[in-house]
Amino acid sequence: MSTAGQVIKCKAAVAWEPGKPLTIQDVDVAPPKVHEVRIKIVATGVCHTDWEYLYESGKGMKSRPFPLVLGHEAAGIVESVGPEVTKFSPGDKVIPLFLPQCGECERCRSPKTNQCRKNWANMQLGVMADGTSRISYKNQQLYQFLGVSSFSQYTVVPDTSLTKIRCDAPLDKVCLLGCGVSTGYGAAVKTAKVEKDSSCAVFGLGAVGLAAVMGCQVAGAKRIIGVDINPDKFEKARVFGATECINPRDHEKAIQEVLVEKTGGGVDYALECVGSPVIMNAALESTAEAWGTCVIAGWTETETMNIMVEKILMGRTLKGTYFGGWKSVEDVPKLVDDYMNKKLKLDEFITHNLTLDQINVAFDLLKSGKSIRTVISL
Template sequence: MATAGKVIRCKAAVAWEPRKPLSIEDVDVAPAKAHEVRIKVVATSVCHTDWQCLYEAGNASNLRPFPLVLGHEGAGVVESVGAEVTKFAPGDKVIPLFLPCCGKCDRCKSDKTNLCKKNWENMQAGVLADGTSRISCRGQQVYQFLGVSSFSQYTVLPDTSLAKIDAAAPLDRVCLLGCGVSTGYGAAVQTAKVENGSSCAVFGLGAVGLAAIMGCKEVMASRIIAVDINPEKFEKAKEFGATDCVNPRDHTGKTIQQVVVEMTDGGVDYALECVGSPVIMRNALESTREAGGTCVIAGWTETETMSVPVIKILMGRTLKGTYFGGWKSAEDVPKLVEKYMQKKLKLDEFITHSLPLAKINDAFQLLVNGESIRTVISLGEETDKPERTPA
């Protein structure tokens, strides 16, 4: 492409400081260096983690540097590649990944984990392998959130943090697979390994929780209890497969775990925590049955402390955590895209709003107000959007 090797000036939503609205700015995106890929971001969705980073910044749970460009649920097209890149070429459709997958380290070769640490510390700090960002604004370096920064029309990532996907995939849909949907769905089918005929409780009905319900339904769990304090989410939860919906505020005098245990005559087989609250994590664990119950924590928090009565574990329960749903990102995301293309995985149903980049602060407000599941932000044009392959 004519822009290869040159600095690209484009629009991005910049967070200059904590707890302030994002500012739409002209930014400069430098060319990709060795083992890096520069992509044109076509669409991105807004995740609660983006909001958390911006509006809870400065708390002990948030150590991200500013200024930065947020966004980590995106999809786009390769614009150019740096030296020594062999797996990607201009024109490839890709999904950027906040979790790398080098395919060579002990963790990538293990079937027990997906937690590749290639460039991990740098990407957590908002820079790439050489310790710098590829984005700048007003002559100042702007950090890349989780090494991604999909709230920019162009961005640069390591070649180990990209998934090449089906050329026919609609980018304004599959961008959701960059985080929330993959995490919740994987928490159920990949980490918990929910079984046919089992009972489940899902705590939190955002995108992660709804995706967890979708996973539980796919493996034919017999009972799926959806838990949330916002009853307006219950209809959507049932659409995804919930058999029961419970609002903890409707049960004064009882904890939610007591309610779930009574509903299931002893507790559920699987509980999935999709909020990121230590209190709800404990609620979820105590909702599982003795002698074999499993609780999986999918909700994100960085430094919070969870308090667990030891007896709850001693009585035969298993407590697990999951990151990105247990998927090996670069290997498994293309497979999830294919499931969507074959109409075996829901994505469209998560999208409640679509907005241009200029209105990204409105997307945050919709999220905070509980009015959206996922808002998709349009950053560019996709030349074609073929229909999905019939199931």
């Protein structure tokens, strides 16, 4: 493209400091360096994690450096590639990935994990492999959230943190596979390995939780119980496959006791999609003694769980999942194919479509529980 090798001026939503709304600025996006790709972001989802790093920084989340360009759930088109990039070309449709897959390290070669650590430490600090960011405002460096920063019309990512997808995929839908839907769906089908005719409980019916419900249904679970304190989400949960929904506030007993009673001993699988240690405990204790499995998909970095040892000793399994267990570069295009072949829902997650200058509205909708996923068009 004519912009290759040049600095691109574009719009981005900048978080100047924790706890303050984002502001739309004209930023400079530098050309990609070795093993980097510059992308024109077409659409980005607004994830709860983006909101948390802005408004909960230093609470349940480790502090990130500011000023920061948030956004990590996106899809776009390759604008240009840096030296030594062999797998991407200008015009390719792509999904940037906050979880890399280099394909060469011990973790990438193991079928047991998806947790590649290529450029990991730097990406957590908001910079590229050389220790700097590619986005700046009046020569001031803006840090890149998880190495992505999709709340910008253009961004630069490492070539190991990007996957090419089919050219007929609608970017304003498949962007959701960059985080929330993949995480929840994989938590059920890949990490929990939900079995046919089993019983499941999903705690939290946001995008991740609804994707987990969908995963339980695809796996053939017979009973899928959605748990949320917002009853407005129950109708949507049934669309994704919930057989029943429970509001913990409607019961005097603890929710885990309610579930154990309802299921005659506890569910086979519980999926925690909130990120609260209290709810994690409730999810674990709602599973059946002897074989119950609880998977933690909700995100918190600094809080601790306090588990009664007997709950594990008696045969339960407690597992965590990151990005649903998917190996990012190779699995995300398969999920795109599943969507295109109508094996996976995406449109049903999208409750709002907004533009970049409405990004703070999207955060308000998320916080108030009025949206499942807002997609921002850039």
